[in-house]
Amino acid sequence: MLDITSIKIACSECSLSRLCLPMSLEEQEISRLDAVLKRPRPLKRGEDLFQAGDAFHSLYVIRAGTVKTFTPCEDGSEQVIGFHLPGELVGLDAIEQERHMCSARVLETSSVCELPFDRLQELALEIPSLQKHFFRLLSQELAKDETMLLLLGKATAEERLATFLINVAKRFRARGYSDKEFNLSMSRHDIGNYLGLAVETISRMFSRLQDEGVISVHRKNIVINDLERLAAMAHRSARCGSDDE
Amino acid sequence: MLDITSIKIACSECSLSRLCLPMSLEEQEISRLDAVLKRPRPLKRGEDLFQAGDAFHSLYVIRAGTVKTFTPCEDGSEQVIGFHLPGELVGLDAIEQERHMCSARVLETSSVCELPFDRLQELALEIPSLQKHFFRLLSQELAKDETMLLLLGKATAEERLATFLINVAKRFRARGYSDKEFNLSMSRHDIGNYLGLAVETISRMFSRLQDEGVISVHRKNIVINDLERLAAMAHRSARCGSDDE
DNA sequence: CGCAATATTGACCACTCTCAATGAGGGTGG
DNA sequence: CCACCCTCATTGAGAGTGGTCAATATTGCG
Numbered sequence A, B: 001m002l003d004i005t006s007i008k009i010a011c012s013e014c015s016l017s018r019l020c021l022p023m024s025l026e027e028q029e030i031s032r033l034d035a036v037l038k039r040p041r042p043l044k045r046g047e048d049l050f051q052a053g054d055a056f057h058s059l060y061v062i063r064a065g066t067v068k069t070f071t072p073c074e075d076g077s078e079q080v081i082g083f084h085l086p087g088e089l090v091g092l093d094a095i096e097q098e099r100h101m102c103s104a105r106v107l108e109t110s111s112v113c114e115l116p117f118d119r120l121q122e123l124a125l126e127i128p129s130l131q132k133h134f135f136r137l138l139s140q141e142l143a144k145d146e147t148m149l150l151l152l153g154k155a156t157a158e159e160r161l162a163t164f165l166i167n168v169a170k171r172f173r174a175r176g177y178s179d180k181e182f183n184l185s186m187s188r189h190d191i192g193n194y195l196g197l198a199v200e201t202i203s204r205m206f207s208r209l210q211d212e213g214v215i216s217v218h219r220k221n222i223v224i225n226d227l228e229r230l231a232a233m234a235h236r237s238a239r240c241g242s243d244d245e
Numbered sequence C: 001c002g003c004a005a006t007a008t009t010g011a012c013c014a015c016t017c018t019c020a021a022t023g024a025g026g027g028t029g030g
Numbered sequence D: 001c002c003a004c005c006c007t008c009a010t011t012g013a014g015a016g017t018g019g020t021c022a023a024t025a026t027t028g029c030g
Helices: A004-010 A027-036 A119-128 A128-154 A158-176 A189-197 A199-211 A227-235 B006-011 B028-035 B119-127 B130-152 B158-174 B188-195 B199-211 B229-234
Strands: A042-043 A046-050 A058-064 A068-071 A078-084 A103-106 A108-116 A181-182 A215-218 A221-224 B041-043 B047-048 B060-063 B068-073 B076-086 B102-104 B110-114 B181-183 B214-219 B221-224
Touching: A004 B199, A027 A128, A042 A078, A042 A181, A046 B006, A058 B158, A068 A189, A078 A189, A078 B130, A103 B181, A108 A119, A108 B229, A119 B130, A128 A158, A128 B076, A128 B119, A128 B130, A128 B188, A128 B221, A158 A181, A158 A189, A158 A199, A158 A221, A189 A199, A189 B047, A199 A215, B028 B119, B028 B130, B060 B119, B068 B110, B076 B188, B130 B158, B158 B181, B158 B188, B158 B199, B158 B221, B158 B229
Parallel strands: none
Antiparallel strands: A042 A108, A046 A103, A058 A108, A068 A078, A068 A103, A181 A221, A215 A221, B041 B110, B047 B102, B060 B110, B068 B076, B068 B102, B181 B221, B214 B221
């Protein structure tokens, strides 16, 4: 059996194995899984992985870059559903209807692997731990969405932005990057849309947090100066349980 | 092969088969599935199916009644995640962490079947269409949550309540009840919490909708007088795709 | 019957949105 | 290389939706 760390090394190429959750698969099983993955595709900023309404054939594994998913609204605007970093899987909400419920757009030059869902399903029947893994993956997405429901339902603008920053920081750290300083690949507009706030409110909150010395903001570059205080701001909207990623 | 309608008749007792999605299983497979389901348990208003933090062993199928799921917040308040009607499955968000992320409380006298998840996983390996069914079920939950994110992120109080009422009406109709008149089993407080609004706002919106003649409200009893107008109110917040349930 | 929980309604206030203007980068073409 | 433009970000002023507080029904339950 391998744990997630050794898997990372073993399959640096198309590593489905780097997927969000610790997974225990035999080496042979891993190669079967990776064999199903298509070659990574490079995408430029602004390109779409798929659009809402498209027929569903595959899930997509982010290898590098950032992807935002969003649903177009009737009035022409959009609602950002989430931002996805390397190792994360996109398109899970399309399985039921067999067409995509949201669009997925690349925010910066990215590399994405296609994972044909039919093949995945077949494989999941043969590899019990893979089936289990995917049940867990879907469940994890549900838990994440529920956390967002709490945030959008209850939190103030400050709480939302603080929670967002802490979440992003954690995800960077989990990928081996600094959780104290990073660049946000998404625009203020996207952040606001995601958090249910106006762009201007995001700007104001960034300024306020900076004035208070909690963070330093310069354009897309964020430095977290006082994580403790930032966490305290997010606190009220935090879910009791621990979080993942 | 059986479709959902005939399954309903075949398995009136413990009908896992009445689960939210059309499912095509051989009769023999259905009995294997039902064999895994435990006897229905009657629950009284206010009882908990499980609480946030509890170890996860089973999913729960609502046979009769209504269940609300909610996550306790740090400040003692709660965020209502959803209301669940007969045929729906509760506890899917617990698979990953192997403990429940939310609490599930019965809003009226209800009947609930326990479905041991280990057994379900085993069975899903042997019955491909069952595995597929559960992937779809989880995906459907994701899509639902995303619709809620849109609602909480963008919609006004009026849009939220209108959308909620239409959703409830649809679910009643899907179960063979009237979609024009029904009783809401949840309190105004719970509705407000679910929609990210204050109780008072819910009350005011009910009154306003009634004043405009769109609905008639008497306590928990709701009559939809003008579905078209109600739909127009919900319109702006509607997701482009069609919906389920 | 009376208490407690739930709902309704009103008045006031605050958070956030909208509108508007300014500023800062980044890319393109002269 | 600079001028220009266009997008994105910031900041301010005013308005509005919904929250909070408080008082008053209404209902359900012991």
